[in-house]
Amino acid sequence: xxxxxxxxxxxxxxxxxxxxxxxxxxxxxxxxxxxxxxxxxxxxxxxxxxxxxxxxxxxxxxxxxxxxxxxxxxxxxxxxxxxxxxxxxxxxxxxxxxxxxxxxxxxxxxxxxxxxxxxxxxxxxxxxxxxxxxxxxxxxxxxxxxxxxxxxxxxxxxxxxxxxxxxxxxxxxxxxxxxxxxxxxxxxxxxxxxxxxxxxxxxxxxxxxxxxxxxxxxxxxxxxxxxxxxxxxxxxxxxxxxxxxxxxxxxxxxxxxxxxxxxxxxxxxxxxxxxxxxxxxxxxxxxxxxxxxxxxxxxxxxxxxxxxxxxxxxxxxxxxxxxxxxxxxxxxxxxxx
Numbered sequence: 001x002x003x004x005x006x007x008x009x010x011x012x013x014x015x016x017x018x019x020x021x022x023x024x025x026x027x028x029x030x031x032x033x034x035x036x037x038x039x040x041x042x043x044x045x046x047x048x049x050x051x052x053x054x055x056x057x058x059x060x061x062x063x064x065x066x067x068x069x070x071x072x073x074x075x076x077x078x079x080x081x082x083x084x085x086x087x088x089x090x091x092x093x094x095x096x097x098x099x100x101x102x103x104x105x106x107x108x109x110x111x112x113x114x115x116x117x118x119x120x121x122x123x124x125x126x127x128x129x130x131x132x133x134x135x136x137x138x139x140x141x142x143x144x145x146x147x148x149x150x151x152x153x154x155x156x157x158x159x160x161x162x163x164x165x166x167x168x169x170x171x172x173x174x175x176x177x178x179x180x181x182x183x184x185x186x187x188x189x190x191x192x193x194x195x196x197x198x199x200x201x202x203x204x205x206x207x208x209x210x211x212x213x214x215x216x217x218x219x220x221x222x223x224x225x226x227x228x229x230x231x232x233x234x235x236x237x238x239x240x241x242x243x244x245x246x247x248x249x250x251x252x253x254x255x256x257x258x259x260x261x262x263x264x265x266x267x268x269x270x271x272x273x274x275x276x277x278x279x280x281x282x283x284x285x286x287x288x289x290x291x292x293x294x295x296x297x298x299x300x301x302x303x304x305x306x307x308x309x310x311x312x313x314x315x316x317x318x319x320x321x322x323x324x325x326x327x328x329x330x331x332x333x334x335x336x337x
Contacts, residue, residue, distance in 0.1 A: 003174035011064035026155025061088035069130035175336035224317035
C-alpha cells in the first residue's frame, strides 16, 4: 500500500527561501506531500491556530535550522519556529531537522553580506534563545548539510527511514488512495482510474511547484505593502493564468478541477485589478502615482480617494493570498481522500 506522508516544513523565512524549496523537492522526490511553508510569508498570532491544525494533521514536522532564531511571539517570548517544533513534540508528532553547518552559513553570508544569516545580524538579537533552541533540536533526529544541493537528498533519505519504521514504530496515518485499499480486486476500470489519478497528481505538483518557486504570495504581499512594482515581477502570475487556462491543463477529478478554476479566476481578478488601478511612472507601476508619491500636493478629497484605493488593494490582496493557500492545502486533501 502506497502511503503518502504529509510533512510540515518549518524554518525562518527570508534567509532560507532556497533551502525550503530544496526541501520540498526532496519531499516530492520521496513521493510525499509537503505542507506549511508555502502558506505564510511571516508568522503572526492570527495565523497560529491555522498553523496548529496543519501540524496536527501532518505526519512529520521537518525543521530547517539555519543561523537565525526567527520572528518572536510576544506572549511567550519564543520564536514561531520554536513554537512549531515544540507543538509537534507535545503532540507526539515525529520531528527531524536539516541543520545547516557552520561552513554552510559562512559560505552563504560571504555571497550576500547584507543578508541576515546569523542571529547576531538582526536588529534585536536573541542569541541565548537561539542557542537553547538549537540544543533542543540537536537532542532529536538531525542531519547536517554542507551544501544546498545535499538538502533534497538528505530529506528523501530521512523520509525513507521513517517509512521503513512506520509499521513497527510510527504507524503514520498518511494519505492512502481509496483505490489502493482493495489491490487484490483490481480490474480494468480501476487501472484506468489509477492512470488518471497519476496524471492529476503530476499536474497538481507542477502547479504547486510553480506557485512556490515563483513566490506568488510574496509578490502579492510586496505589492500590497509598497503599492508599486516592476512589470517583470508579475510576469510569472500572468504566465501561470495563461498556461493553466488552456483546455489541456485540467484535472480529471472534477472537484479538484473546480477548486483549480476558483484559483485561476481569483488570480485573473487580481491581475485585472493591477492593470486597472496601477499606472506607469519611472519604469514602475504605482497605485495612482499622482496621489501616492507625495501627499502634501494632494487635497483632502484626493487623499480620501487614495485611501479608498489602498483599502481595496489590501482587501483583494488578502483574498487572493487566501485563495492560493486554500488551493495548496485543499487540493491535496481532495486528491488523496
